[in-house]
Amino acid sequence: PNYVKDELRRVLPPTSVPANPLDLTGDATRERYNAALKVVQDVNATKVVVVESLPFISSAEVARSVSNFKGKGVVGVVMGMDEELAMRVLESAGVPGFYFPEDAVRAISLASLRPSPRRKIRTKQPIEAALELVKGKTSLRDFEALRLMEIYGIRTPKWGIAESEEEAVRVADQIGYPVVMKISPEEPVHKTELKGVALNVTKEQVAETYRRLSQITKRVLVQEQLTGLEIFIGGMRDPTFGHVVLIGPGGIYVDVLKMVSYGIAPIYEDEAYDMLKESKVLDMLKARRRGYDEHSLIRTLVTVSRMIVDLDVKELDLNPVFVNERGAFAADVRITFG
Incomplete structure (x- = not known):
């Protein structure tokens, strides 16, 4: 902004132009750093200050000046004989510090891309049918869990429950072939580890597959075979x-x-x-x-x-x-x- 440039002209030597990047010249003192930072402190931008040793000021002294403007979007890049001390000064003040300008610019770029934190409003609005289904339970059986998905509008493959060979065939006929057949235990388990899942079951295989799975659990879940x-x-x-x-x-x-x-x-x-x-x-x-x-x-x-x-x-x-x-x-x- 023009008003900032006018203010900077009052604190800069005649040979320095108020532009971006801002050169405080090689004879800069701590007072000049303080004055320039005071002018730009409220500008809506990140200020990368190259903290280097100069004839009249050390890196650590520049770092102390920068530290006075914590919270004003300042970032320090330390370069010089006492850069380790300057970095400690910045870190103790909670001001970001880097050894190379490229690292500072990269960090600023990543920070600017980070989305703003979003407030999470955890207002419970359970569906009445879902509350009735889960009431008093520590877990759901597979067919109950599928029913819960449907209550919430989450799509499931066509499915049905069978407790006999005849029922398994009838359910599979209604779904259409091929089907998936799974054991249906009372408690949640990893069915594949129990060899309780059969894929691509044809009409001719339904009865035999039911007999095998029913040795693990009498109830068997029959589902539409999906791809994707x-x-x-x-x-x-x-x-x-x-x-x-x-x-x-x-x-x-x-x-x-x-x-x-x-x-x-x-x-x-x-x-x-x-x-x-x-x-x-x-x-x-x-x-x-x-x-x-x-x-x-x-x-x-x-x-x-x-x-x-x-x-x-x-x-x-x-x-x-x-x-x-x-x-x-x-x-x-x-x-x-x-």
Whole structure:
């Protein structure tokens, strides 16, 4: 601004031009540094001050001048014989200090790109049907968990429960082939570890598959066989941050790749989009231009973040969530409370 330039002309020597960058000249004193910083202290910009040894002032003395303007957007770059002492002066005053101008500019650039903190309003608004479903329970059986997803508008594959060979065939006929058949225990378990999952089951294989799975649990879950990208969505109640939602590559890759992004619940659509980018899920969705519905996954992630707050969920695993051109579908759900 012109008024700042006019003020600077009063404190600078005639040979110095009030421009960016501002040269205080080689005969600068501590008083000149103080005067120049006082003029620009309220300018809405970050001020990078090169703290170097000059004939009439040391780096440490410049650092002390800079320290007087903490909180005014000043950053120090120390260069000179006593740069270690100058850096300690800046650090003790809580002023950012760097040894190279390039590092200072890079740090300022990254800080400017950081989104502003968002206030999280954790107002519980649970759906009445969901409250009735989870009332008095520490966990949900798989079919109850699928029902909870549907109550909250989270899509699931077509599914049904069977407790006999005939019922399994009838449910599979209604869903359409091929189907997935899974054990349906009373408590949440890793079904694949118990060899309790059968994929691509044809009509001719339903009865035999039911007989095998029913040796583990009499109740068997029959689901539509889906294709698409497998995604993991999770939730947990953290002792420090409260409810947190997670997303990353699903299936077996959630433990192998460990590319998981965390968000403090509830999250908003723009935060969900950033989480997809951070976890590389967005890149996976867009690979080979398959037309997978990223917007459906964003809606699902946002809904999950609100649900875990509404119902005070302790832990939640949606793995896998199938994402394809039709949308996002939670195929397997484990949830605990308490």
